[in-house]
Amino acid sequence: MMVTLVIGGAASGKSEFAESLVLHAGDLPRTYIATMQPFDDECRARIRRHREMRAKKKFETVECFTNLEQLNLPQKGVVLLECMSNLVANELYSPDDAGEHTLEAIERGIRHLIPQCEELIIVSNEVFSGGCDYEGDTLRYLRVLAQVNRMAAKEADMVYEIVCGVPVCHKGEETKR
Amino acid sequence: MVFVTGPLYSGKKTYVKERMHWDDETLARLAVWDVQDRAAGCTDLARLADELSQKEVVIATEIGGGVVPVLAEERAAREAAGRLACLLAQRADTVVRVFCGIPTVLKGEEVQ
Numbered sequence: 001m002m003v004t005l006v007i008g009g010a011a012s013g014k015s016e017f018a019e020s021l022v023l024h025a026g027d028l029p030r031t032y033i034a035t036m037q038p039f040d041d042e043c044r045a046r047i048r049r050h051r052e053m054r055a056k057k058k059f060e061t062v063e064c065f066t067n068l069e070q071l072n073l074p075q076k077g078v079v080l081l082e083c084m085s086n087l088v089a090n091e092l093y094s095p096d097d098a099g100e101h102t103l104e105a106i107e108r109g110i111r112h113l114i115p116q117c118e119e120l121i122i123v124s125n126e127v128f129s130g131g132c133d134y135e136g137d138t139l140r141y142l143r144v145l146a147q148v149n150r151m152a153a154k155e156a157d158m159v160y161e162i163v164c165g166v167p168v169c170h171k172g173e174e175t176k177r
Numbered sequence: 178m179v180f181v182t183g184p185l186y187s188g189k190k191t192y193v194k195e196r197m198h199w200d201d202e203t204l205a206r207l208a209v210w211d212v213q214d215r216a217a218g219c220t221d222l223a224r225l226a227d228e229l230s231q232k233e234v235v236i237a238t239e240i241g242g243g244v245v246p247v248l249a250e251e252r253a254a255r256e257a258a259g260r261l262a263c264l265l266a267q268r269a270d271t272v273v274r275v276f277c278g279i280p281t282v283l284k285g286e287e288v289q
Contacts, residue, residue: 007277009242128184130243131255146186150278161276170279 001114004172005152007124008162015082017162018123022078023057025119029077032059035086065090066097068109072116079117084124084152088145103147110155124149126161179288180269181236182262188278189236196280196288197234210236216261217254226264235269237262 004021008014022030032054038044051061059080064071068087073079081087084106091102098105114120128146132139153159158172167174181189194204209232219225229235241259246252266272271285280287 005277126184128186129239129241131240131246132185132238133246133251143186146184146188150188153277153279159277159279170276170281 001117002119002158003114003156004119004121004158004160005124005149005156006121006160006162006167007126007149009126012126012162013165014123014162016165017160017167018080018082018121019057021121022059022080025078028118029075030057030059031073031075031077031079032061033071033079033081034061034063035065035081035083035090037065037086037090066094068106069112071109071113073113076116076118078119078121079113080121080123081113082123084122084148085127085145088148089141092141092144102144103151106148107151110152114155122152122156124152178230178232178265178269179234179271179273180262180265181234181273181275182239182266183275184239184242187275189238189275191278192273192275192280193234193236204234208232208234208236212237212261212265213240213258216257219257219261222257222261222264226261226268229265230268235265237265 006014006018006021034047036043036047038047054061060074062071062073064087066087087106088102091098091105110122125145128142134142153171156171159170160167161170162168181193183189190204190210193199193208194201197203199207209229212229212235215225215229216222237258239262241255246255266284269284271287272283273280273287274283
């Protein structure tokens with residue numbers, strides 16, 4: 001069982017890298033845990049496009065917007081969870097969800113997920129180097145997402161930061177792929 | 178002096194406390210943090226860097242990674258913060274960047 005955290009900025013190539021990890025994991029069933037809620041047509045179009053792209057790569061898509069700890073996967077194999085930044089926002093801001101207890105809820109969720117996978121790859125967002133002048137509630141979101149990222153980094157065997165499409169290994173022994 | 182940098186909420190103070198075996202009180206006495214805020218409006222960054230370097234550990238948050246701010250004052254503050262970080266790194270025996278709770282030594286050797 002291996003857990004990998006892949007983290008990077010917008011359009012850094014983190015999804016492509018994470019998918020390449022899945023493809024290199026070998027001939028295992030592939031599950032994609034999608035966390036983006038379809039709020040409007042733009043979201044729905046984006047989701048449809050991504051779903052079709054992944055279907056060609058033999059992924060089964062499972063949606064999970066909140067409450068990861070209740071998720072039961074249809075198959076044991078390699079699992080790609082994308083993206084932690086959505087899951088945190090969903091938990092923090094959806095009316096009936098974890099709110100203040102987001103970190104604990106997601107930590108329990110990951111521990112619930114791990115025994116259901118042969119390999120787990122978690123994708124998250126690096127949004128922490130652009131200063132701290134934000135309006136309203138944004139700092140709270142950043143603080144919780146950072147806590148979740150650090151928790152995930154602790155759970156993970158491998159941690160990669162993706163810079164311009166290039167993986168920088170922060171934790172674990174990098175293997176030639 | 179050890180200079181510790183990294184993104185917002187990346188675990189910089191936690192790292193210093195664990196590494197140095199310090200409690201909050203010792204951290205407050207021997208370290209200084211959020212020094213990026215002190216750069217704004219400072220007329221002599223080299224002198225500020227000299228003063229800060231008297232501490233055992235100096236901690237700054239990276240803030241230069243976003244889009245150039247619209248307001249001139251914020252642009253200047255961000256610029257000064259970046260320059261100050263460079264000056265501190267020059268003066269430091271050890272420079273550590275903490276990313277997602279994981280330290281990487283960029284200069285010198287990690288404190289044993």
